Amino acid sequence: MSSDEQDIAAGLSARVRALLAEHDVADERAFLGARFDAGLAWVHFPEGHGGLGLPQVWQRQVEAELAEAGAPYPDPGRNPIGLGMAAPTIAAFGTEEQKRRFLRPLWTGEELWCQLFSEPGAGSDLAAVATRAVRDGDSWIVNGQKVWTSGAEKARLAILVARTDPDVPKHAGLTYFVCDMTAPGVEVRPLRQITGEAEFNEVFLTDVRLPDFYRLGEEGQGWRVATATLNNERVAIGGAPSARETGMIAKVARAWRDHPELREPAMHDELMRLWVEVEANRLTRVRLRQQLAAGQPGPEGSAMKLAFARLAQRISGFEIELRGEDGLRYDDWTMRQPDYVDMTGRGPGYRYLRAKGNSIEGGTSEILRNVIAERVLGLPPEHRVDKSIPWKDLPR
Known part of the structure; x- marks a missing residue:
């Protein structure tokens, strides 16, 4: 280990010791919030947003030292979409204001997340989504249907892909949003599956108004996000x-x-x-x-x-x-x-x-x-005849 790496390791250990000394591990939510503020939630995230801007490899040291002390950790089974998908996407594409708004309550479990991607006519071919988002001043009006949405019945927020431009090829006309699942016009219906449970849902969006602040990434860059x-x-x-x-x-x-x-x-x-x-x-x-x-x-x-x-x-x-x-x-x-x-x-x-x-x-x-x-593997791609055709002209 180089001298720089030794300094990083020592600095992280000092942060962990200070966190444990100042906060009770028995108070799970308060401790998780303090851990986020200390930059020890995801050390590779930006400073001030749960991280320290370090390489992700240092996360293992933090987890090991906190686990040894019996400190709580966010339950990935309770908020899998938030922790595994929304958080890294927000960190990569969100504005400073979006990171401040969404990341801390996601980490502490105060806000659970779900995923509004698949649709009845756009599952494996996600770029074919038909849910429309139309600009209305500083807001977007969203209409459409999503399906196979795990945890929608308890989620406070969702990651959403919607079509904002039907006049360009399907991959180019998408925009990525955060959706407020408590907003008027959001309806969640459970889907019973082969196990007998309703682990998934279908979600209907009817004139759902989202502020432009909830747009993640640039308009038309939804496929990249x-x-x-x-x-x-x-x-x-x-x-x-x-x-x-x-x-x-x-x-x-x-x-x-x-x-x-x-x-x-x-x-x-x-x-x-x-x-x-x-x-x-x-x-x-x-x-x-x-x-x-x-x-x-x-x-x-x-x-x-x-x-x-x-x-x-x-x-x-x-x-x-x-x-x-x-x-x-x-x-x-x-x-x-x-x-x-x-x-x-x-x-x-x-x-x-x-x-x-x-x-x-x-x-x-x-x-x-x-x-x-x-x-x-670098093999030739499948022949796709619809890549250059405007979405509105595709048969559906």
């Missing part, structure tokens, strides 16, 4: 750090060890293959996050999300087969809107059903394969 958000989302879903043999593979391995009567030679071979693939994927995530510490997430996160979805479905299917008749039991059909997705705290039937959505949410596996082929 949205791409950064999606890259962060895929890293958040598929690139989260984990210890060896945790998550769904831990459930299967434990069942194998605890119930020798379930074992068959062919299943042993398959379990070993799954265990090795999970471990290889885990180590690849570690390497990816180290690479990302130096800059913005890129298309490599798509590979991690693709692998995560594929493994989750294979593991959950193997678990059902391993448990035989017991694995087929599923009686938790209560219509509810859960606070977060719990893939390990529920039964094997739930895991099997819920994993089906992993290859859809956060970008379908088919689209992610295109991203990997074109932007990672």
Whole structure:
């Protein structure tokens, strides 16, 4: 470690010690607010906005020292869109005033976020969104419908992509907004899924008025901002750090060890293959996050999300087969809107059903394969005849 790095490490440790000495870790919200003000929320964020302008690699030291002291951390399961997607996008594209308005209450959990991207006619092809935002003085009037919106029923704010210019090609006519989910004209309707829960929603926007202050990035630059958000989302879903043999593979391995009567030679071979693939994927995530510490997430996160979805479905299917008749039991059909997705705290039937959505949410596996082929492997892109045609002239 160089002398400059030693100085940074010592300075961070001093900040952590001061934070712990001056604030009670038992008061979660107050402590998180103080941590934000100390620049220890995201050390790579700008000074005054929860960070210190340091390389992201230094975040690990802060997390380790605070965890050792038993300090609270924002629950990513409660506010995944805010922490994993909205925050880095606001930090990258927001004005100073927007950063001051949105980042601190997002970090402390005072304001939960959701994502208004997909539409009934624009899911995998996000650039085809039809929700319109029309300028009206210092405001925008938004009309349209969004779908598959996780957490919309409790969110205070949302990230929103809307079409502001239908006379240019579809990628060029988009603008990115923050949407007030409590504004008049916002209607949230739950969508019941295969598990019996209503984890997702459809959202109807009828003459919703948003101030121009809620526009994130320049008008017409929504695709660029949205791409950064999606890259962060895929890293958040598929690139989260984990210890060896945790998550769904831990459930299967434990069942194998605890119930020798379930074992068959062919299943042993398959379990070993799954265990090795999970471990290889885990180590690849570690390497990816180290690479990302130096800059913005890129298309490599798509590979991690693709692998995560594929493994989750294979593991959950193997678990059902391993448990035989017991694995087929599923009686938790209560219509509810859960606070977060719990893939390990529920039964094997739930895991099997819920994993089906992993290859859809956060970008379908088919689209992610295109991203990997074109932007990672450098293969020729698919032929697209609609790239230069004004959106209003496209068949829908």
